[in-house]
Amino acid sequence: MATTTPQFDPIVSIVGFHHARGPEIECWIGVEDEGSLSEWPLLPFMALSDGAHSSSEDFSYFTLKHVLRKPDGTEDRPVSLFGISCTRQLDSSTLIRRPHEVTRSTVQKAVVVIADSPVYFGGLKEKLGMVTRAWFAQRNFEDLDIIRKFQESLKLSLSVGSDQYLGLSLRELVFEFRQQTLVLFKCCLLQPKMLFFGSRCDRLCMTQFSLLSLIPGLLGALEDCADPELNYYEGKLFKPTSVKTSDRKSLLTFMGMPLQIFGKGSLFGPYTPLQQLDILADVGTKSYVVGSTNSLLLQQKDRYSDILINLDELSVNITSSSLRTALYLTAADRRWIDSIVQAVAESWDENDPSRPNTMGFVGSEDYIRLQFEEYALSMVSSVKCHDFLQKYAGSAGKLLPDVEGDPALDFGMDFIDMWKKTENYRIFQKFTDSELFDLVPPKHVMAGGLTMDDVSRRISQQLNELKLDEKMVNGREAVAKTLVAGRGKLGAAFSTLTSNVASLRETQTKKLSNPEPHSPTPSITPSVDSSEAGEKPAEPPQPAKGGYFSAWASWAGEKKRKAFGGTPAQTPSSSPPMKATSNSET
Known part of the structure; x- marks a missing residue:
């Protein structure tokens, strides 16, 4: 527990953001001589942090150099002071009394507390946040009564003592x-x-x-x-020349x-x-x-x-x-x-x-x-x-x-x-x-x-430092994208191939079910006179190519059996091929 009495009485400031001049101190509360605080030209920039406008509420902590003064008013030694600010913003259209210098759609302000030690900040942060929210809820920034009462309570609350590690x-x-x-x-x-x-x-x-x-x-x-x-x-x-071990x-x-x-x-x-x-x-x-x-x-x-x-x-x-x-x-x-x-x-x-x-x-x-x-x-x-x-x-x-x-x-x-x-x-x-x-x-x-656990721990740490998990994730994503793209292309190719095969099969089926007449295969015959040819009967239409070869094979087999004394074969139903006319038969 911290029980040190502050050498510097805590003070409060209001910092606002001006549309033309930027962050600036609007007023001090609990300060008798504001001229003694001219050594803090950067205080407004510390209280309103960069990016504070992106959130509804934010806190900033900073340090300030301050020269203490003796009771007679002369300068003492310089010390470090600590500041904490609570920044909030409000829609300017909701203000009860809107000052003429407010030209933007939102008003951004910070309530700042400056003390001589940061050990108070754990509990102080909660109080500062509540006071700032209550002040903004009034929708009238000219009414500073709640801020003044807050400043008056600070000296007593901070001097009583606080858990320095709170927060x-x-x-x-x-x-x-x-x-x-x-x-x-x-x-x-x-x-x-x-x-x-x-x-x-x-x-x-x-x-x-x-x-x-x-x-x-x-x-x-x-x-x-x-x-x-x-x-x-x-x-x-x-x-120190001695120590009390029971005293931490x-x-x-x-x-x-x-x-x-x-x-x-x-x-x-x-x-x-x-x-x-x-x-x-x-x-x-x-x-x-x-x-x-x-x-x-x-x-x-x-x-x-x-x-x-x-x-x-x-x-x-x-x-x-x-x-x-x-x-x-x-x-x-x-x-x-x-x-x-x-x-x-x-x-x-x-x-x-x-x-x-x-x-x-x-x-x-x-x-x-x-x-x-x-x-x-x-x-x-x-x-x-x-x-x-x-x-x-x-x-x-x-x-x-x-x-x-x-x-x-x-x-x-x-x-x-x-x-x-x-x-x-x-x-x-x-x-x-x-x-x-x-x-x-x-x-x-x-x-x-060194133990095996240490070696295992070190390997694990080195793998973490290499960020292999992130790289593997990126690799898996790249491979997945490639596989998806390849799967799409391969699917399209198979679809095209299947369509082509189906079309080809359909065409062949139609050809087999409805055969088209083929050109007759010319017989090997000697030349004859036109008068002889005119006496011959008209040739029957030629069968399909498959039927022709089947009939020819049957006829050749029958002739072979007759020549060698075999049993005569049944005459096929299809018409035999025409005999070739030779001089010996004439």
Whole structure:
């Protein structure tokens, strides 16, 4: 539970979209001197995110640099403030009193709350959404009474205390990104340029807050995250000389938590408008975690990111080769994150993603957070042990008889080597004891050699990375289309062939049932006088070709039997062929 009293009284602002001037601040509520807020020229663009008009309601989260003032009015140190806005739109024709400057068919406005810590935003989001909906339901934007009462209640409600993790869904993060969740966690510790992209601003921002909440204690220590020039956090640290193991906060402090990834040269912008790109490109900005809803940044990902997380596609694209090598998960890493993914998947409830359907502890938000806390503590302990082993290489076995090998190897030496070059490691090393591994065992939670399960898991992961399923789907679709087209062509060909064969059979049947007269086959006869020919009777009509050959064969067979003394055969009914006249018979 967070019980810190705010140093900055929360204020409220109304931001509207003007048809000619674009987003602009319309009024402030709870501010005595509005001139002191002139340092936020980009606030309207942060409150009204790109693409907010495409949904009925959306939320934006952003950070602001603010210079505190002492009681006498003089400037104090700069700090980070946190803003949350609820954007809605209304059909302008339904307004009770329509201002003359409203020329478009819809009116778009955002109610903005600015506070000194994001730990209040879980409960604040629900209240802000209800107040904004009620204000829009009035259909009269000139009536700000409900907004004023809301601002007056903020100071009391935020100072009483709130669950700092309310509204953050680690279960959704793990369910959507699976093993990549650990990759993103380790990536944060390496402090690269991380760019998140998504079409829904609310989801975009909350995913980043959820990821940062996995680093123990970080959400309550973001005072330097709004600008790369801020570096106050390190100045107030001290090296603890004792620890109370029964006190979780004391234990985390002794172990160097939180690992401060935001400080000099770093920036956190849950929603970062295009107008802020010059800060990202500045030479003084070494690392950041930012989010954008504008797809133009996708075309320039190599310029503005070392790693791009696309929430619409649930993809992680690491553009830096050295970072890709450092983020390679070891066998122990994969075993560990797979156990968490399995616990979440087996208890997943589509109707209520925030809690397991078993209503138990395993797979819950607290379960996931404690697992990552244990991972972080064992990692820093193993690194300290690694340094100790290197320092006392000759006698390390005698000094640490219970430690087998180098425990840092299970976290990946490429990762450890790159982490040691970061600012958060420098601060960690500066304010922690060199032998804190005596307190937390220097061992990976899933330490152990390579097993067949690890090999199977790795092969499965590589197949996933190759996206063979998608390619096979595309291949199957292409083959199916080709088969359908081929089947159509083949069917048409068979239909044509069948039709031709049927026509041919029909023609032949007609010819056989109604035979046409054929030309008579000429007999081999010698030439005779015309007077002799005229005395012969007229020749009978010739039979069909089949009948002619049958009669001729019968006649030849009879002559043969007579010549050789055989039994005379029956005379066929068909007419015998005419005799050829020869001189010997004359």
